Amino acid sequence: MTFLLSSPSADGPAMTSVNPYRLPRDVRPVRYDLVIEPDLDSARFVGEVAIAATLRGPVDSVTLNTAELECSDATLRQGDTTVGAEISFDAENERMTLRPLDGVQLEPGDVRIACRFAGELNDKLRGFYRSTFVNDAGETRTIATTQFESTNARRAFPCFDEPDFKAVFGVTMIVPSDLMAISCGELVSSEPTADGRRRDTFADTMLMSTYLMAFIVGDLEATDPVDVGGVPLRIVHVRGKSSLTGFGLEAAAFALAWLVDYYGIDYPGTKVDLIAVPDFAFGAMENMGAITFRETLLLADPAKATTAELLRIVDVIAHELAHMWFGNLVTMDWWNGIWLKEAFATFMQVTTTDAFRPEWQRWDEFSIERGAAFDVDALSTTRPIEYEVVSPEDAEGMYDVLTYEKGAAVVRMLEQYLGAARFAAGVRHYLNRHSYANVTTTDLWDALEESSGEPVRAVMDGWIFRGGYPILAVEVHSAGLEISQHRFMYGGSGGDGAAAEASTWSVPVIVRARVDGKIVERRLLLEGPSVRLDMGGSVEWAVVNAGGHGYYRVRYSGELLARTARQALEVMAPIERYGLVDDTYAAVVAGHAPASEFVQLVTDLASETDLHVWQRIVWGLKGLHAIAEPHGRETLAVLIRDLATTALGVLGFEPRSDEPDLDRELRGVLFEAAGGRGRDELVRTRARDLFDAAAQDGAASVEPNLAAAAVQVAAAAGDETDYERMVDLYRGADTPQSELRYLQALLLFDRRDLFERTLELFATEVRTQNAPYLLSAAMTHLDWGPVAWEFVRDQWDDLTERFPQNSIARMAGGVRGLSTRSLATEVEAFFADHEVPQGALTVAQHLEKMWVNVRLREREGARLGRAT
Template sequence: MEPDLDAATFRGTVSIDAEVSDPVSLIELNSAELEIDSVVARSDVWGERPAQVTFQPEFERATLHVETPLEAGGWSIDIEFSGILNDRLRGFYRSTYVDPEGVDQVIATTQFESTDARRAFPCWDEPDFKATFGVTLVVDDGLAAISNGAEVRRSERDDGKVVVEFAPTMKMSTYLVAFVVGRLEATAPVMVSGVPLRVVHLPGKGRYASFALEAGAFALDYLAGYYGIPYPAGKLDLVGIPDFAWGAMENLGCVTFRETALLVDPAEATQSELQRVADVIAHEIAHMWFGDLVTMKWWNGIWLNEAFATFMELKTVDAFRPEWNRWVSFAAEGGVGSSSMDIDSLEATRPIEFPVESPDDADAMFDALTYGKGAAVLRMLEQFLGEEKFRTGVSDYLQWFTHGNAETKDLWKALEQATGVPVAEMMDTWIFQGGVPIVEVAPGGPGAVLTQDHFRYLGSGEGQWTVPVLARSIDDPEITPVTLHGAAELPYDTPIVNAGGHGFYRVRYDKEIEGRIHDRLDQLLPLERYALIADSWGLTLGGRRRASDHVRLLGLFRSETEPLLWEPIAGSLATLSGIATDAVRPAFAGVVRDLVGDAVLGSGWEVGRSESDLERRLRGTLLRTMGVVGDDESTIERARATFEAVVRGDVVDPDVASASLTITAAHGLEAEYHRFWEEYERSESPQDQVRYLRAMATVPGDALAAATMDRIIAGEIRNQDSFWLIAVMVGNRKSGDAAWDLVTSRWDELVAVIPPQNLRRVLDSIPARSKPDVADRIRSFLEAHPIPGGELYVGQQLERLDVRVRLRQAEQELPGIV
């Protein structure tokens, strides 16, 4: 591959070793947005056969026609081609930055998953067409060249170009091939069991790499030990790219990242920002086995890759930083709560695994259900089977299918062999049907009776699950496993259903049982208390519980000591605040101040000497809730002063600094908006850049939303950040309606700017626009402007919007909460 960074083009050759089983005159492979200059098939026995090429662009295919059929035997198919380094963040594309000397620089890099290797070179671009790949890059002198394998040879051509050859890869799928060319720097390698690990970054950003090296080295060692299989490549580079559509990509030996997911200064980052870096690094390294070494046969099985990598990311980070309570934060951040379970409570949900027929279908699989629900279901299964037996089954599965492809049933078979439990019978009810069950708990039998129903926010469903329930008495920590098909009995008067809190199902207790549990919250584990909050909020959204009852439940948590549980408390309060009318909201803000005020006073603004990371994170959550949702004047005033201190360069705890910025933005005006833009432009830290962009979108004001939209369309803001920034503006309580009108009026311009794989994410916040007339406008627009590959997500977001509209209309009682 020979990229021309100045011209934004590339030329290349691919030589494919193929075994012809029967004589053939037509060969079909994948090719998109490429010019094919010549094709020659070569055989040591039969000589050379030139081929003509025809294209089927609608199917992203090219057909090679040879006049004389190729005889059975070994052939090399040699293709010369050229293409464009696009700006759509897929295939072989260009990323830009300004170096420390103020010079514009270009990087050529790749993003092939799901089906974009075909945009870089002709190939069979399907996951079960595995091959080994030998990459050679031809680059200008002075540029870094990185690929999957280690560099094995370097030479100079007569024209001064440098030819860099890399070691062949293991047998793998096309979507895992990678190459990066540009002015980049690398850290010194850290050796992990003989594997060199580096962080590759833009010039001048080496000071942000140390945490990634620490987290990466831990993950590499931990995961090899967990799987019982050595790391399957010769080296591992973690490469930060300034323009990147996703969080990261698990290319074997050459993992590419959005900078915010790799580069961080621990002294300046919040706990959440550090955790995200550790999470993403662990996730991508987990893929080196689950995804790269063993790959799904087809894209319908992508959950095998992504859900398991998410599950292993959580286990790895929980071992890396036990004090972060990663399984609790997984639930609190939406793993079994507000994200995947929220979507699974819709009629428009989907099974974790469902048919994939087109590239758009494959892209649509990368959602909260594949990642969040898939990981939560695996955690539920692991806890039910036992951690060590589960690990044995996973290791067996990987060894059985090393360098090959597998399906869901293959994982179940390995787990069944390791445990003796009929896993497939149980788990097929979770993988091949969408939705989530609710377990009803009522007095009966020797103590309590469990039944199940299909939980939906709107309407009813007919799903039935084999539910691996873990239960216990509130008086006893010993857990009883129960496989719930229809109904089951428990010998406890006051049972804790979903004991441990890892089950992916909702629970509704009879009022008498629920009252006894509420009287003894101190007898529950943190995740069990979280489940009470999350289930109450789910019932509220589903119209089965009044908002006033939910807020009264939250009042029982005024003295909650688990920092992470304040996040679902804050989240539901923010949603209720968002649906409150202007007349009611000041009184509801008083409810919020009353509910969180004691906790805010206890936490304060100053960091104690022996505080944990999570206590610092809690302080940020509480201050943000008090200042933004509670509209507390003293908090707002202190936040503004703290923001000024941060800008002056004073040392401020990162969680306090982040909360202060959000509060200042939420109550800001045009002057603050312009200051945030100035700070964004001069920021070097990836985390600071995101904070200031988010702050700009948080400042209310119709004209300010229009100014931000202008910057996005003009390219002043990287297109990787365009979709989420628009979503923040649409979610703004005061100016979100106007922001949505901007989206509709400038839709064609946005489609031209936003990477196509990210376009549907513009809709992330439309459930916040719950005024009935605005909701009707949103629905009409989306019906008239379909998003390719986004049909399912659009349906889900519109249904989530309907849920919020109903909540707004039903909760005219908000004054009653006050």
């Protein structure tokens, strides 16, 4: 069913939405005064809320959102008159309606809405929920914390739980005297209560949406605040982890100052608390001034963490701080505009991390994340970045790689097209014009057009409101290049495939080529099906998508591909070589090229020295290895071993104190490839020694990237004794990164009985924030993926009841790794009978990609040994 959505501005006419999930528009909140009392022992909370609101016209009732709450003692006050209110609930649509008991109609103007409420501190990682940890004394302690995005504030207090209903929030918490309480505003008073508790009152927030509110209480401690341009910044964490806060503080202080400078607008809050929560369904959440994180994305020991783990921490901190402006200060008016904040925050996280550590080559790294978006966007079940959102389930379905990574990729493409300075000026114009207000996508395009003078909307609408992306076919002609575009697709769902759809985009293209002995560059906006580009002479080699930032693939004609690939190491930047490898592998998956073409390309690149190109080479070879028949697997294992050990010989097996961070990470990638799929015995012996040293002497005794790779190789070659040891190391890990590292390594053991023990461990012991993702990864195991599928299938009801709702579709993502027709048919039938309402489209994408994998195996699996 299609609903007409109405999203009037705050000063527009009163309108009524016919979408049953949206509130009437005749009442608008102005201010919330909230008192909340959590009882951690009983896992309950009580509270009271008073909402100052404005009526646009006469009404006989007030409707607001509530879910999973017991509400009572409701009153409505206008002027000096206060009346009780009858409460009625609409559980399906998560709404509560209040009607004056005396039957009097409420008149236009101010109204005060108040009630008491009570609820459960749930274990579903949404709303107001409980998180637990074990302290140094071995005691289990509970934290009460919140996660409100998208529509879960209504599970903590009655409210107008839609993003365009912005208001000011005043929060008071009544908590045990020995616990710490935190909210969005700074603490302004703390007084003992008669019953021995403490009453903490927090400063008012800025005007903001309900999903940005937060309150947390528990056995927590905070670092001393760092002053960042007058804004106090600190990290809050469970007791005993203060030694893990230094890197996060350094990254956050840099990011906050850098973002203030980029946006040209002061930080809109009064303080920044970064809060590490032991149980958290998402990566982090941009609550205004009280940002919550998974521990692994905030707390770390740099002496024990890999480069990738540290980069991820900087990324996530920068992403959430970027939201303080793009999302919090200026907010989408409805959930269809989630991309407005998430894509831009992803773009800003990469830009900020690139400024923090230029040597990490963060925009090159982003090619890997963009590849995940390419993978989904090549399916017939893809979706536009922005689409109509009706229900809360629709909103939940938007938190995926298309919103984040594709959105960021097209923003980056636009920035490169406009130029960084003009783009940043447009962003500042947008934020200044719409501060404290709600917006739509067109508001962003208008601001960028006004600042740049370019037809931004005409270029970008096709990328935002349509799914898919183009592949540019490139051929040589006498004076240049012929470039044509069509939609790139893997094929349809099921077993038959589908032809690529004819479609065109406005494609910003940068071409660099060698023409008659000279390097020539051309820029164009490809708006039609094809163009003949005059390069001024005969093209010897060409790089289309020069700079590597376009959101499209490139397919060179045979001879041009051969000439360009032979000189790739000399004439292409690493990010461009990454694109060449990635595009070639995608052509193999789509059936446009044989696997032998990819194998030949990566063999030609054997002298490669760039981390990110090597990551794509290794992942591509592993992908082919997974679908090959036994003789092909052996051939590919030898190729992986030979390529990786040769590159290791050039790089050096031993870390050097003066080498770049990315060389250290590359060593880990090559070491794992050689000892894992490559099964190199010398590497496996060395891995055993490194693993023993790190386990006995502490992880810091071995260079972290090499130590992490050694854990994986030791697991791949390990026995039951090794397995028991890794379980113990997981349970006794001293950093969040080490805990996750050992859990992931348990998936690499070859023995079926050990693999089945791992599945049970994930389902029963591992935190629910991690278990669904680990079970998903289990389904990609080279030999036992089908066993993992059977485990998930047989325990589906129990798992979906235990795990957070937002993780169920992600757990199902493991089926993408399955590649036999009989199993794929079974999986498809299962999901036909087991809906995932909050991720129906995502599951459909998983199933389609599974069938793509089946077709790849049927097409190439038996040929791979011969192809190499």
